[in-house]
Amino acid sequence: MNNLPGKTMRWLMLLTLMMPAASALAVSQIDTFEFADEIEQRRYRALIEEFRCPKCLNTNLAGSDAPIAQDLRKTVYRLVAREAMSDQQVRDYLQARYGDFVLYDPPFNARTWYIWLVPIALALLALLVLLRMQRAGQRAATALDAGQQAKLQDILAESARHPVQSSNR
Amino acid sequence: MSRASFYIPLAVFALIMGLGYIGFDLGARNQLPSALINKPFPEFNARLLDDAEQTFTRDNLLGKPAMVNVWATWCPTCLSEHGELMRIAAATDVVIVGVNYKDRPDAAKQWLAQYGNPYDWVLDDRDGLLGIEMGVYGAPETFLLNAQGEVVYKRVGDINPRIWRDELQPRFQQLGVSMSDDSADSTAR
Known part of the structure; x- marks a missing residue:
């Protein structure tokens, strides 16, 4: 466009x-x-x-x-x-x-209840899934134990000694 | 991710499909339920087609189960169901009342002379007012009334041998209308 x-x-x-x-x-x-x-x-x-x-x-x-x-x-x-x-x-x-x-506006009764309630239920479900995904993401980000931390420091130190060449010239 | 949560999308999909099935099924056109089912047939005051001096009211429908058939000469399906109506009129004791809906009375009279008259009475509803009282939105429509004048069934569309056998005849029998029509299971036409 x-x-x-x-x-x-x-x-x-x-x-x-x-x-x-x-x-x-x-x-x-x-x-x-x-x-x-x-x-x-x-x-x-x-x-x-x-x-x-x-x-x-x-x-x-x-x-x-x-x-x-x-x-x-x-x-x-x-x-x-x-x-x-x-x-x-x-x-x-x-x-x-x-x-x-x-009536374009359907009444709430025994025959039509689900038309009204299902969208609300789906929205709540979506919210729940979203919250759980977010929490899982946070947990992954903070969950480095001592051993992993040490390993990370090693890698960082190593890469400081041998900087990656950004260009070939 | 646990194994169970692997199936959640599938379950949600099935749920949506299921709801869609129910929802679209409710909207099926030929199943549009009459607002009058199990309610008294509305009060009305109509003229008879063959005698405009005579009026016909709800009281005339009481006492015997009856079939109220909405028809018009401009309605091709009405012509295609006419043969079955003639057969029902000849073979059973069912009272059939015709409502000549939004039609020209002279055309209606000529039509009945040409194709035969299955009706015990024909009401002249040339302006469609009785039709609106009945919730008619097209022709043909057929209402089945018990002796107390309550609507027990409504059919939108033509009356044919299958509808007679599966829907109308069992209901009339239940209401105690005598059937000399022993060809209930035959496909007469």
Whole structure:
């Protein structure tokens, strides 16, 4: 990468910076709903970003063109704007019908506990291994007994008498 | 390093593979569990396809085990399962309720006239609202209800002779639906 001309490099960086913006544009579906105020609209936006489209594997309601996602956006609009539900009530409504799948944020329960606990366990394990490796390293560094010390002194003395020639001239 | 610690990386690897297996298995699409299993079928109020004056509610589903089948004329898999539904309707006493999901009523009527009608009732859900109450995310989907109106099983995808033999028929038998269908093990179609 370093020997690319500066100009190309700059363009590449610019493209990389633009990528999130492009995907943000790509996922904004346009529905023509009317809201009483901006807060309501913002809540609707946040909710459709939050839920997962049941038909799609990894797209939220906001980002999907699937008919079911359109219907669920309509439903979220109805619940927020017409039935004045709170965000949590909307979440409960969708979860009751479509299950945990629609929530990107999986609940902690008998079926999902390991998703939450395994990373913590692995991190603790890694920390433990790291500590043990460090301690082992320290022990190796300090563990020269008297005999070894004497031998080391001999070697040092010997090399002082016959310095290693650093150059052949 | 002791001999036992030699196996630690292997054990960690096996652990990660095992978790991955469970995790990806949970995500299998055709196993997406219905949120309604072992819960009462939702309250609803729908119009009948062939008589818009008549309404059909959850109460009409009570008293007998029933199969609620979500279908549409725009759904190719619905056509491929239609033959099996016709066979079930002819060979057993199972009550079959069709939910015509996000469809044009005239197209649906013509479809039933052309391919036969296996349903005891067909509900008109042209705007998909009943579908949302049921947690439907595509067609065909089939729900199996006991006489108390609780969902005991849900199938996403087509009903075929194998699904009938392995999943539906044993459950209906358990619920006490009489089966003049003695060809349970035969592959009728």
